[in-house]
Amino acid sequence: MSTAGDRIELPDYLPEHLGGVGEPAPRDEVRLRVTPLAFGRAAKMLHGAGARLVTLLRAELPEPAIVGAFAMRGDLVVLRAPTGQADVPTYAALGTWWPAARWPEQELADREGVRPAGLVELPRFTRPDADVLDHAVSGLDVFSIPYGPVRSGVFEAIQFLIETGGEDVPRISTRPLFKHRGLEQRFRGMAPEQAVHVAERIAGISSVAHALAFSQAVERALGVVPPPRAECWRAVHAELERMANHLDVIAKQAEATALSVGMARFQILKEQVMRLRARLTGSRFGRGVIVPGGVRFEGRVQPGELLGALDAFERDLVRDRRLFLKTASMTDRLIGSGRLPRALVEDYGGVGPLARGSGLSIDARHERPYGDYRRLGLQIVTRRETDAMARVLVRFGELGESLRILRQSIDRLRRRGGELAAPLPSGGGGCAFGWVEAAQGELVVWVELRDGLVGGVHVASPSLRNWALFDHAFPNDVLTDFAFIEHSFGLTPAGADR
Amino acid sequence: MLEWVPRGLGQGRVTTRYPREAETPPNGYNGPVTVLDPDRGEPGLERICPTGAIRVDERGRIGLDRGRCIHCGECVRAMPARFAFEERYETAARARGGLIVGGVDHTDPQPLRQALAEQARALGRSIHIRHIDTGSDGAEEWEIQALWNPYYDVQRLGFFLTSAPRHADLLLVTGGVTAPMRAPLERTWDVMPEPKALVAVGTDACSGGLAAETGCVAGGVDVVLAVDVYVPGSPPAPIALLHGLLLAVGLLREELVA
Numbered sequence: 001m002s003t004a005g006d007r008i009e010l011p012d013y014l015p016e017h018l019g020g021v022g023e024p025a026p027r028d029e030v031r032l033r034v035t036p037l038a039f040g041r042a043a044k045m046l047h048g049a050g051a052r053l054v055t056l057l058r059a060e061l062p063e064p065a066i067v068g069a070f071a072m073r074g075d076l077v078v079l080r081a082p083t084g085q086a087d088v089p090t091y092a093a094l095g096t097w098w099p100a101a102r103w104p105e106q107e108l109a110d111r112e113g114v115r116p117a118g119l120v121e122l123p124r125f126t127r128p129d130a131d132v133l134d135h136a137v138s139g140l141d142v143f144s145i146p147y148g149p150v151r152s153g154v155f156e157a158i159q160f161l162i163e164t165g166g167e168d169v170p171r172i173s174t175r176p177l178f179k180h181r182g183l184e185q186r187f188r189g190m191a192p193e194q195a196v197h198v199a200e201r202i203a204g205i206s207s208v209a210h211a212l213a214f215s216q217a218v219e220r221a222l223g224v225v226p227p228p229r230a231e232c233w234r235a236v237h238a239e240l241e242r243m244a245n246h247l248d249v250i251a252k253q254a255e256a257t258a259l260s261v262g263m264a265r266f267q268i269l270k271e272q273v274m275r276l277r278a279r280l281t282g283s284r285f286g287r288g289v290i291v292p293g294g295v296r297f298e299g300r301v302q303p304g305e306l307l308g309a310l311d312a313f314e315r316d317l318v319r320d321r322r323l324f325l326k327t328a329s330m331t332d333r334l335i336g337s338g339r340l341p342r343a344l345v346e347d348y349g350g351v352g353p354l355a356r357g358s359g360l361s362i363d364a365r366h367e368r369p370y371g372d373y374r375r376l377g378l379q380i381v382t383r384r385e386t387d388a389m390a391r392v393l394v395r396f397g398e399l400g401e402s403l404r405i406l407r408q409s410i411d412r413l414r415r416r417g418g419e420l421a422a423p424l425p426s427g428g429g430g431c432a433f434g435w436v437e438a439a440q441g442e443l444v445v446w447v448e449l450r451d452g453l454v455g456g457v458h459v460a461s462p463s464l465r466n467w468a469l470f471d472h473a474f475p476n477d478v479l480t481d482f483a484f485i486e487h488s489f490g491l492t493p494a495g496a497d498r
Numbered sequence: 499m500l501e502w503v504p505r506g507l508g509q510g511r512v513t514t515r516y517p518r519e520a521e522t523p524p525n526g527y528n529g530p531v532t533v534l535d536p537d538r539g540e541p542g543l544e545r546i547c548p549t550g551a552i553r554v555d556e557r558g559r560i561g562l563d564r565g566r567c568i569h570c571g572e573c574v575r576a577m578p579a580r581f582a583f584e585e586r587y588e589t590a591a592r593a594r595g596g597l598i599v600g601g602v603d604h605t606d607p608q609p610l611r612q613a614l615a616e617q618a619r620a621l622g623r624s625i626h627i628r629h630i631d632t633g634s635d636g637a638e639e640w641e642i643q644a645l646w647n648p649y650y651d652v653q654r655l656g657f658f659l660t661s662a663p664r665h666a667d668l669l670l671v672t673g674g675v676t677a678p679m680r681a682p683l684e685r686t687w688d689v690m691p692e693p694k695a696l697v698a699v700g701t702d703a704c705s706g707g708l709a710a711e712t713g714c715v716a717g718g719v720d721v722v723l724a725v726d727v728y729v730p731g732s733p734p735a736p737i738a739l740l741h742g743l744l745l746a747v748g749l750l751r752e753e754l755v756a
Contacts, residue, residue: 128678150630150682152661154642154670157631157679178678179633182712194548197570198708204637204733248640261506267647268512274644275524282528282583284735285637288571296575300526323501494636 013073015045020079026220026432028368031078039066039081040092046070051077052362053100053349054444055460058089058112061431061448066091066114069433069444069460074367076433076444088115095120100349103468128175130159137163137170147482149178156493160470162479169474169482174467179497187447187457192218192292192424195454199445200287202459203495205248207283208241209438210445210495211290214457216370217434217447218292218424227419230294231371235409237277237286237295238436239402244273245439246353246395246402249490250324253392256483257330265320269313276301276309294421303410310410314403321396334389338473338485341386348468352441353398354489356382357390364437364444372412376405388488395490427452438462440491464496513651514737517744521587521737528569529584530730533599536560546576549701549708564589565597565704565718568732590729590742592749594720597704597730625657625747628666628690632683633715634673637733638700642670644736645743652740663689668746672699674706674715675722687723695726695746699739704728 008022011030020032020042034042047053051070059067059080066089068079083089093116094101102122108114110126124132130149148159159175183202187195192215199214200207212234219226226234251266274284280299281289289295299306324330340350345358355362361380365373381397383390431448441462448455466489473485514521523529531551539554546552551566552573560580562573573581591597629642645652646659660666663686675683687696698719701707706717719725726749729742 130678130682149679150663150686153659154629154639155631156634156636156639157682179631179673179676180714181633181674181676181709182714183709186708186712190548194570194572197548197568197572201568201635201702201708201732204635205640207637259502261502264506264648265502265509267644268509268649271644271647271649278527278735279524282526283569284641285733287569287732288528319505323505327502492636493631494634 011073011075013049014077015049018042018045023080025078026223028075029078029220029433030075031080033080033082036066036081036083036089036091039068039079040094042079043068043070043094044097046072046077046079047098052346053094053098053104054442055446055458056094056101056104056108057446057458058108058114059431059446059448059458060456061429061450064089066108067446068094069446071362071367071442076368076435078433088113090115090117092116093118093120099347099468100465103464125175126177126180128159128178130178133161134173135163136173139165141165142170148175158467158493158496162482164479167478169477169479172471172474174470176464176467176493176496179493181498183498184457184459187454190454191452192449192454195457196291200285202498203438203461203463203492204285205245205492206241206438206440206443206495208237208286208290209436209443210459211287212238213434213436213438213443213445214447215290215292215434216436217432217445218449218454220432220434221430221447221449222424222428223430224293224422224424226294226371226422229413229416229418230420232409232413232416233295233299233420234290235372235376236299236406236413237281237289239405239409240273240277240280241286242439243399243402244270244277245490246399247273249395249487250392252487253334253484254324254330256487257333259327259330262320262324262327262330265316266324269317269320272313276306291421293424294419296421298420303414306410307407310403310406317399325396331389333481333484334392334488335385335387337388337477337481338488339386339475340469340473344472345469348465350441350466350469351462352438352466353391353394354441354466354469356380356394358386359384362442364435364442368435370436372409376408378405388484391488391490424452438495440495441466459498461495461498463491463493466491467496509648512648513654514649516737516740523585523587523735525585527583527585528571529586530564530589531562531567531569531574531581532584533560533562533580534582535580546572548572549705549710561598563598563705564730565594565728566701566707566710567730568701568707570732587735587737588741589731589734589738590727590745592727592745594704594725594728597728625668625743626660626666627657627668627670627743628660628663628686629670629672630679630683630686632671632673632679632703632719633676633709634700634702635733638672638702641733641736641739642672642699645739650736650740652743655744657743663687664691666690667694668743669694669696670699671696671703671719673702674709674717675719676715680716680722683719683722695749696723697727697729697742697746698725699729699742700734701730701732704730707732
């Protein structure tokens with residue numbers, strides 16, 4: 001890291017007249033200081049140069065500032081606009097011309113007291129009320145269905161206001177944040193090793209991903225490098241979690257078509273993964289193993305046995321996948337349903353299997369590789385069809401890719417001995433972003449540390465970003481396609497709401 | 499399409515025989531935390547627990563509230579001679595006090611597994627379940643859904659999911675109650691016909707868990723409605739849930755007989 005006096009070299013892909021001042025930053029982060037007045041203009045130039053909006057937040061370190069994070073050319077470009085002593089900081093809103101910024105800006109306004117000038121007001125976004133129905137479509141036969149927050153079946157709380165004439169769906173309005181638990185505030189004052197328990201509970205089905213993103217942010221802020229053996233185990237736990245999530249989505253697709261045997265088969269495969277994780281870590285969700293600095297303990301299954309379990313799993317998976325893909329009653333419902341054109345996904349900053357199903361090769365493991373993914377040589381699975389089937393095929397492809405990564409990591413574990421965790425410096429301070437590719441998509445976490453304790457935390461959840469696209473997922477679809485399209489998104493309200 | 503038939507039959511039986519037969523977790527499973535040595539708790543011991551589940555009373559006896567415990571293992575790692583994970587699934591209790599171990603023994607006498615199996619039969623093998631999420635982390639939903647997968651298959655015991663609260667006998671609530679979910683929760687419970695029972699699923703539903711102090715969550719579900727069965731755990735495993743369901747069925751039966 002350069003000293004304060006040095007001029008920081010800026011990457012040459014940045015627009016020429018961006019006008020920010022480079023600042024020292026951890027690897028793969030490019031920090032630029034601008035004035036609040038220039039923030040909107042700089043963001044627009046980044047947008048023009050092909051950047052993807054990750055999140056907007058209000059930071060306290062290294063000084064109070066409005067921060068925008070953008071993914072660009074394998075870096076995380078961080079625009080920092082110090083706000084000085086302003087009570088109600090402001091800047092020119094991005095949401096007027098960048099749809100991806102609308103939800104983050106409303107949260108900034110309601111939760112952080114930042115008032116962007118020209119904010120696209122979304123009333124009640126952060127204070128959802130199940131009984132307030134706003135109608136946008138008028139017509140003799142159009143009626144509104146408030147679906148949720150109490151759903152049919154066992155699903156998390158979220159509401160969809162569906163306006164329909166019975167068949168086609170002229171408008172869907174997605175209302176998340178029914179279960180906002182204020183967990184970002186819960187981190188404050190905790191030691192990083194304990195705060196990771198909060199991260200694990202932001203989205204239970206992505207416990208490992210959240211623990212890892214938080215831990216990597218802490219490590220990057222403090223300049224700690226986890227030992228190689230810890231990185232191997234982290235990849236193992238992360239890929240097992242991805243497999244459980246993808247299998248869950250596929251089982252739910254089979255359930256939605258009433259393909260009972262298919263559903264049972266994929267539920268069995270998912271349960272096998274969950275049980276393997278319970279044997280490895282003592283928790284069916286892999287909780288308690290990831291810690292800032294490394295991992296807490298060795299996996300409790302011998303590498304040889306682990307490989308045997310994966311081989312048996314793969315034999316079953318290959319047969320079930322073949323049957324699934326040739327069952328016309330299944331695939332007919334998915335092909336052509338819920339099309340999300342690539343340009344639309346880009347406008348909303350969509351990530352994960354959803355973006356990859358629309359032809360975008362976005363994957364945090366590849367764009368800004370972390371841990372062992374720097375060496376593992378990831379094959380990104382993308383499809384161009386943009387429909388629900390494409391998203392399912394991406395998940396099938398990634399199941400195979402996860403198995404390959406697992407085998408490689410287990411092989412490394414046999415050869416790589418050594419420590420499991422690097423100690424964190426006591427009383428350390430700093431701030432950094434950390435990221436992982438969760439099963440739902442790119443997860444980015446901002447962490448501030450002061451005197452060795454966690455201060456501000458901001459979670460940019462893939463679920464929240466992708467849900468903004470759900471409003472547009474019914475271009476030619478009918479109401480009965482709802483379940484297929486929703487499951488093909490594969491998101492978690494808990495992660496979105498935090 | 500027809501090929502699915504041999505594929506399904508080829509698997510053989512994977513379904514658990516619980517509650518007829520016991521089900522034990524794998525070695526090293528992070529089950530309920532137990533206090534091995536409840537006497538002479540040193541002052542300041544409470545601080546190792548991030549959710550305040552550990553209390554030391556004035557006589558120095560340690561009590562642990564499983565309704566607050568999130569199985570994070572901070573106490574087990576710091577004091578392995580004092581605290582340990584038990585390798586078992588069942589954690590549910592019919593009273594909040596039944597979740598407190600160590601200190602004073604509040605443990606309520608629980609029917610044995612065999613008795614629970616009888617109870618499941620007694621209600622005509624038809625219990626309809628409705629679920630509502632009032633602010634969970636999403637893991638509880640996965641474990642409830644798992645109850646209907648081939649490994650647990652609770653339909654064999656007569657448990658069915660229903661979408662209509664008006665047809666439901668049991669209400670499963672996950673998560674501490676957030677402000678926007680309070681009214682939907684109350685309304686769902688109100689329209690359920692008597693006799694009915696409410697099961698709080700997971701530590702968050704029992705006490706609010708880690709979210710209890712953020713100001714966004716009311717606390718446990720019992721702040722809003724009376725809870726009949728508490729199933730702590732972060733999240734409770736499917737067998738732990740099934741145990742809780744069977745306890746709740748016992749309550750329904752008592753009400754019907756009375």
